[in-house]
Amino acid sequence: MAEPRTLSQFQHRLLATAALLLAFPMGPALAADDFFDYKGSAWCADCHIDKYSSWLGTGHGKMVTTCEESLARSLPLPAGHTCDDISYVIGGHGWKARYLDENGYFVTSVQDRNGNVTEGMNQWNLGTERWSDYHAGEEGKPYDCGACHTTGWKADKDPDTDGDLSDNQDGRPGIHGTFALGGVQCEACHGPGYTMEVDETTAFCATCHSREPANKVQASDGYVRHQQQYNELLTSPHSRRTCITCHNPHESGEGSLNRTCQDCHSTQASSYEGTKMQAAGVDCVDCHMPRASKSGEPISPNEADVRTHIFRIGTAAEDQDMFTEDGAFVRVDDNGKARVNVDFACKSCHGGQSTDWLMANATDFHNQEFKITGGMSGTWWAGSDRDGEGWLLDAAANAFVAAMFTYDAAGNQAWLLGVGAPEGDMVATSVEITEGPAFGSGFDPNDVVRTPWGTANFLFVSCTEGTVELQPNAEMQARGFEAMTVNLSRLTESAVSCSD
Numbered sequence: 001m002a003e004p005r006t007l008s009q010f011q012h013r014l015l016a017t018a019a020l021l022l023a024f025p026m027g028p029a030l031a032a033d034d035f036f037d038y039k040g041s042a043w044c045a046d047c048h049i050d051k052y053s054s055w056l057g058t059g060h061g062k063m064v065t066t067c068e069e070s071l072a073r074s075l076p077l078p079a080g081h082t083c084d085d086i087s088y089v090i091g092g093h094g095w096k097a098r099y100l101d102e103n104g105y106f107v108t109s110v111q112d113r114n115g116n117v118t119e120g121m122n123q124w125n126l127g128t129e130r131w132s133d134y135h136a137g138e139e140g141k142p143y144d145c146g147a148c149h150t151t152g153w154k155a156d157k158d159p160d161t162d163g164d165l166s167d168n169q170d171g172r173p174g175i176h177g178t179f180a181l182g183g184v185q186c187e188a189c190h191g192p193g194y195t196m197e198v199d200e201t202t203a204f205c206a207t208c209h210s211r212e213p214a215n216k217v218q219a220s221d222g223y224v225r226h227q228q229q230y231n232e233l234l235t236s237p238h239s240r241r242t243c244i245t246c247h248n249p250h251e252s253g254e255g256s257l258n259r260t261c262q263d264c265h266s267t268q269a270s271s272y273e274g275t276k277m278q279a280a281g282v283d284c285v286d287c288h289m290p291r292a293s294k295s296g297e298p299i300s301p302n303e304a305d306v307r308t309h310i311f312r313i314g315t316a317a318e319d320q321d322m323f324t325e326d327g328a329f330v331r332v333d334d335n336g337k338a339r340v341n342v343d344f345a346c347k348s349c350h351g352g353q354s355t356d357w358l359m360a361n362a363t364d365f366h367n368q369e370f371k372i373t374g375g376m377s378g379t380w381w382a383g384s385d386r387d388g389e390g391w392l393l394d395a396a397a398n399a400f401v402a403a404m405f406t407y408d409a410a411g412n413q414a415w416l417l418g419v420g421a422p423e424g425d426m427v428a429t430s431v432e433i434t435e436g437p438a439f440g441s442g443f444d445p446n447d448v449v450r451t452p453w454g455t456a457n458f459l460f461v462s463c464t465e466g467t468v469e470l471q472p473n474a475e476m477q478a479r480g481f482e483a484m485t486v487n488l489s490r491l492t493e494s495a496v497s498c499s500d
């Protein structure tokens with residue numbers, strides 16, 4: 001809340017006061033001090049119901065809840081513990097929950113029915129739906145995290161002795177400070193009561209979403225450490241964007257996006273449109289913002305649980321060592337920019353593929369032309385306008401046969417056979433027309449007449465769409481065939497994947 005007050009904000013406050021007086025003409029008179037007391041988000045809801053109802057769905061307000069409130073969110077309690085001995089639950093909205101006992105210290109051990117104590121198993125992980133260890137067995141681990149988790153936090157003045165419990169929340173010695181409200185409520189961002197200030201800077205969000213020093217991104221155990229959205233953003237191509245360029249802070253998850261990748265990167269968005277992966281529901285963020293950052297228990301060596309804000313993907317061999325040699329930081333280039341490696345970008349889905357294969361397929365990802373594959377073999381046509389005519393295509397990476405069944409100028413059935421070798425998304429074929437012996441037992445292959453017809457050049461944009469340019473030679477033109485280009489599309493579903 002570092003922003004200086006402006007006249008316009010002051011005017012807004014006056015307006016708000018007037019609105020309050022109109023809303024509650026008989027209400028109790030407020031002393032000047034009360035104007036700037038914490039009043040709770042429900043109070044703001046009276047006048048800002050839209051902000052309040054969307055904010056309710058975010059994790060901000062749920063960061064510190066009572067045991068009973070957490071049960072209402074269907075969070076489990078550590079074994080052997082009940083709401084009688086748990087005062088507060090920390091988090092449990094997005095990634096993980098930790099628990100404070102009746103004295104305000106972290107719960108660090110659990111108990112079975114027979115009273116046997118097990119150290120750890122005290123952190124609930126939402127991603128894996130399992131318990132794991134947080135400072136297992138450590139007794140008297142205090143809660144001193146309130147600056148980022150609560151509203152109106154005041155730090156404990158005598159944390160070492162705790163002789164005076166008036167600066168410990170509810171007099172619980174394990175909570176090393178007091179707060180006005182649990183969680184990141186409206187007033188954590190807008191100031192208490194009638195303050196109603198707005199701070200739109202990234203530095204403000206960074207007071208909670210960063211680690212010191214901000215110009216480095218910390219790592220541990222092969223993952224980026226969580227709570228570093230600001231640090232990451234500085235190493236990204238979007239370092240000059242603010243958090244609220246992309247996020248509406250009153251909304252949660254995907255719904256919080258003011259702008260999507262597609263809004264600013266239409267070239268990549270349109271080249272990605274219609275690809276197999278797009279059709280399978282793979283989104284920009286799945287590759288560019290993979291869960292490389294770890295809050296709770298990781299899901300696999302290549303997938304933790306918090307989306308990274310590094311955005312760039314490194315496709316070169318030297319980008320694949322994403323962390324410094326000691327594993328403590330994310331590596332950056334001479335311009336201070338970082339890259340996520342293909343293991344994080346791709347292996348959450350392509351766990352079976354080698355890093356080399358992924359690097360090759362990631363390189364120039366948005367500039368790859370379509371390549372003809374065996375999976376395109378099948379029946380194709382030129383749409384209902386040319387119903388009754390068709391193509392049988394037999395495609396492989398190095399060979400391509402096209403059989404067109406059509407009609408000659410006199411309306412007799414004609415078969416054109418094209419053969420060629422694909423080059424990327426194109427194949428040029430030389431075409432023959434076959435005429436020959438009569439149907440039946442007297443069939444003699446020597447009587448088949450193969451006459452050069454001309455060329456047919458195919459260009460495909462996907463496994464299901466393409467065009468063919470037909471060019472008959474002079475002799476065939478004399479027989480009434482004309483040059484033309486038609487759009488082809490696949491008539492039948494293939495059982496074979498297009499990528500095969």
Ligand code: HEC
Pocket residue numbers: 008009012013015016019020023039040041043044045046047048186187190192193194196197198
């Ligand atoms: C009695 C009605 C009322 C209550 C209660 C109220 N506000 Fe407001 N608020 C207003 C009015 C009126 C304005 C000025 C018009 C506007 O910008 O919508 C305003 C403006 C604001 C602004 C914009 C200020 C600016 O500079 O643009 C913020 C932020 C804000 N309120 C937050 C809060 C928060 C947080 C609470 C609860 C702690 C709260 N308000 C409670 C009526 C109220």
Ligand code: HEC
Pocket residue numbers: 041044045048051052053055060184185186187188189190198199200244247248249250
């Ligand atoms: C995490 C910080 C944060 C929290 C929590 C938060 N806000 Fe805001 N709010 C902002 C920021 C930043 C802006 C300015 C950018 C924007 O509008 O998105 C803003 C803008 C506003 C505005 C003025 C916007 C406008 O459209 O004129 C109002 C009113 C407001 N907030 C009310 C609330 C209320 C009520 C709550 C609680 C229910 C709340 N905010 C919770 C950060 C927050």
Ligand code: HEC
Pocket residue numbers: 057058059060062063091092093094095147148149150184188189204205206207208209243244247248249251252253256
């Ligand atoms: C007072 C500390 C604090 C401030 C200031 C703050 N945040 Fe947060 N933010 C948190 C905490 C703590 C969480 C984790 C809440 C949870 O999910 O339990 C969080 C979660 C989030 C989330 C993910 C949760 C969700 O529901 O989508 C987003 C997005 C976010 N913050 C954006 C912002 C932006 C943008 C700003 C600045 C306008 C901001 N935050 C300011 C503490 C803060």
Ligand code: HEC
Pocket residue numbers: 059063090091092093094095096097098144145147148149207208209210226227228229295306
């Ligand atoms: C500098 C601010 C800051 C401090 C200090 C801090 N946190 Fe957080 N914490 C955050 C933010 C921001 C998030 C959400 C974003 C993220 O994890 O990347 C978060 C997330 C969490 C979550 C997961 C929330 C959820 O809904 O899943 C837990 C649990 C948590 N913190 C516990 C702690 C504990 C325990 C401490 C103290 C030992 C602590 N934090 C200190 C800012 C902070």
Ligand code: HEC
Pocket residue numbers: 237238241245246259260261262263264265284285288289311312313
């Ligand atoms: C508000 C607009 C905006 C949004 C939203 C946005 N970007 Fe960007 N992005 C930019 C701009 C501008 C640059 C160029 C920055 C520069 O080069 O200084 C950029 C650069 C990039 C780059 C690096 C480009 C390069 O040539 O190396 C990548 C990768 C990228 N963005 C991915 C994404 C993804 C993925 C999303 C969605 C999660 C996204 N962007 C959302 C504006 C945006």
Ligand code: HEC
Pocket residue numbers: 202205206209229230233238241242243244245246247253254257285289305306307309
């Ligand atoms: C270029 C756009 C962009 C910018 C700038 C940006 N974010 Fe995000 N952020 C996203 C997108 C996209 C997501 C993923 C939303 C989704 O699909 O759930 C996200 C997710 C998050 C999450 C939740 C992570 C998770 O695992 O779900 C937090 C917390 C967050 N952002 C905080 C911030 C903060 C704080 C800043 C500023 C320091 C910031 N973001 C800047 C685009 C952006």
Ligand code: HEC
Pocket residue numbers: 275276277280282283286287313342345346347348349350358359361362497498499
């Ligand atoms: C969120 C999951 C997901 C992620 C992340 C992902 N993929 Fe895929 N990918 C898929 C699926 C699903 C398919 C199969 C599509 C089909 O055949 O229907 C696929 C198919 C492919 C194919 C065959 C494509 C084709 O058009 O025939 C290639 C090549 C590929 N992925 C490369 C990558 C690379 C490189 C990355 C990382 C930069 C990556 N993928 C990240 C899910 C993913």
Ligand code: HEC
Pocket residue numbers: 261262265268269270272277282283284285286287288313315362363364365366367
């Ligand atoms: C399957 C993974 C994957 C998906 C999905 C994906 N990208 Fe990319 N993108 C990449 C890879 C890999 C690179 C790096 C290519 C290189 O450096 O050679 C890249 C590069 C970029 C760049 C940098 C400029 C460029 O063209 O190389 C931008 C911008 C970008 N992507 C935006 C997007 C947007 C927007 C979306 C969603 C519409 C998207 N990407 C979807 C993998 C993906």
